Amino acid sequence: MVKRVLIIGGYGNFGSYIARSLASDPAIRLLIGGRSVEKAERFITSLETANPAEAHRIDIDADVGAALAAMAPDIVVHTTGPFQTQDYRVARACIEQGCHYLDLADARDFVAQIGSLDAAAKAKGVLIVSGASSVPCLTAAVIDHYLPGFERLDRIDYGISAAQQTNRGLATTSAILSYVGKPFEMIRDGRPHSVFGWQDTHSERYPELGRRWFGNCDIPDLALFPSRYPQLQNLRFAAGHELAILHFGTWLLGWAVRTGLIQSLAPHAERLLRIAFLFDWMGTSRSGFHMYLSGQGKSGGQKTARLFLIARAGHGPYIPCMPAILLARKLARGEIDHVGATPCLDLIGLDEYLAALKGLDISVMADSVHG
Template sequence: MVARVLIIGGYGNFGSYIARSLANDGSIRLLIGGRSADKANAFSASLEVANAAEGHAIDIDGDLDAALDRIAPDIVIHTTGPFQTQDHHVARACIAQRCHYLDLADAREFVATIDRLDAEAKAKNVLVVSGASSVPCLTAAVIDAYLPSFARLEAVDYGISAAQHTNRGLATTSAVLSYVGKPIQMLRDGVMKTVYGWEDTHVVRYPGLGTRLFGNCDIPDLTLFPERYPTLRSMRFCAGHELKALHIGTRALGALVRLGMIVSLRDHAGPLLKLAFAFDRFGSGQSGFHMFMRGLGHDGNPLERRFWIVARSGHGPYIPCMPAILLARRLAGDKDIQPGAMPCVDLIDLDSYLAALSNLDIEIIRDEIDA
């Protein structure tokens, strides 16, 4: 049986990569969805597919139930952000249609509360997964892989540094700007404390990339991980631009938000995105992810583990797409996946995730330190 896989936002940055990755899978028929039927049809026609692809007009803010009934997907991959301004109505519509649902959401509350749909999903025998992306899928997989080394994991400090030469979309930019200068709750010294988006500026040196600047960001992990890893006393997730000038500029604008002089940078995402593109000649296609884990080893001594991913040739943005690709293939292949609604943890282990990146210009670096 060939599964009908609808990608909402299928001709966008993330959606198009997912589509190309799934195109030659004989168990999948791609359905490219977007607001523009012409763009959806044109992109569908450009794909080299195992089964004929289809283009469909679909608007998540329109009559979604009718659209899903017309398109009749078996699996839906929702890539159209920003998820910070959305509720779970797309997932609910998929459940009603009895089709599996995956999204690439990075919005904290959106992902952390998807389990509220668990009973509905089980009743219709479908899988509903939110955050099938770098956070929390990759981040949890890294911690889980290293957790046996620790008698007690006490702190995680991690972040993502974007390449300047990236096909940045308006939705992704809006998502990041939504919390710049805004209060964020993070676990510090055993309690949740208020920090501010893009503050706590610090430097991380990457193997082969040099130094990058980072500032606080809001992600689902900050809600999910303190319960998932109960020995944690401190967490810090940060993000940053490749170019220090852009990072410092964003930090300065965040200060204006905190002072109340600007309501939200998300309202200015379009002009700020155009301004960022003007700096492309000074940047590269190199991005990175790092995670530093600290705690006590089984010998009772302090222990630190470090993990990096360095992406070159502009391949960094493909990393967040891998969980949706892997899960779609698994669902299309009728693999045994239990129904329900959940954040994307415990579904893909680190080895499987990294193996999916093996055909990209990506380097994995592990540095083990006994402090």
């Protein structure tokens, strides 16, 4: 039986990647939703679909329940951010409608507290998954893959470096800018420690990409991982622009927020995004992800495991979109029995995740060092 999969924001930045990946699946009929039916219809003409796609108007700030009742989706993929300023109205509407729900949220509290809907989701027999994206799905999958090789995992240090010449949406920009210069907690020396967004500037040298700069970013992992991996003494996630001039420009603006000269950068997201586009000629379409795990190995010595993902040709956005793509396919085929509300943990293993990236211009590089 063909399942109706609604992508909210289906013609947008991440939604379009997910739609193109699911379009040819014979088990799926795509419903492309957004505030503009005209944009949805134009986007549908660019798709090669196994089943006829549909264009629908849906506004998450309006009556989502009525819209879902009219469309009758089996699965909803919510891609319209920023999630830092949203509540669970879309997820609740999906529970009431009796359809599964996936989102690409990167907001710390939004993802970490999705379990508050668990009882309601179980009562309706639906799966509600938040954070079906790089964080926490990919990051936890990497840790879980390497964890059996550690007697004690002490430190996790990881980050994402975005390509300058890639699709950058206003919602993602607003999400990042919402915490630039603002305080939040990371685990340092086994205790919560206050840090500031886009500060603690440091660089990492990537294979092929060379040196990239990073600053602190607030993500769901920082709330989820201390209890999931209780031996951790240090946990740091960071992100950065490909171009140093933009990275340090954001760093300076972060200081303006930290010192109170600017309350928040989020209201200025559209203008700052337009400025960033002016520098595209200086950049590339290559993005990167790195994760370093260190601690005591099984033999008693120091052990470090490292993993890099290098994405070229603008394929970087497929990495955060892949969990939603994989889960939508599984749900459409009835391959997931789990119901309830959960962050996107323990649903996709690292091997499955990386196998899904094959065919894209994305390389995986990994090694382990024993002291």
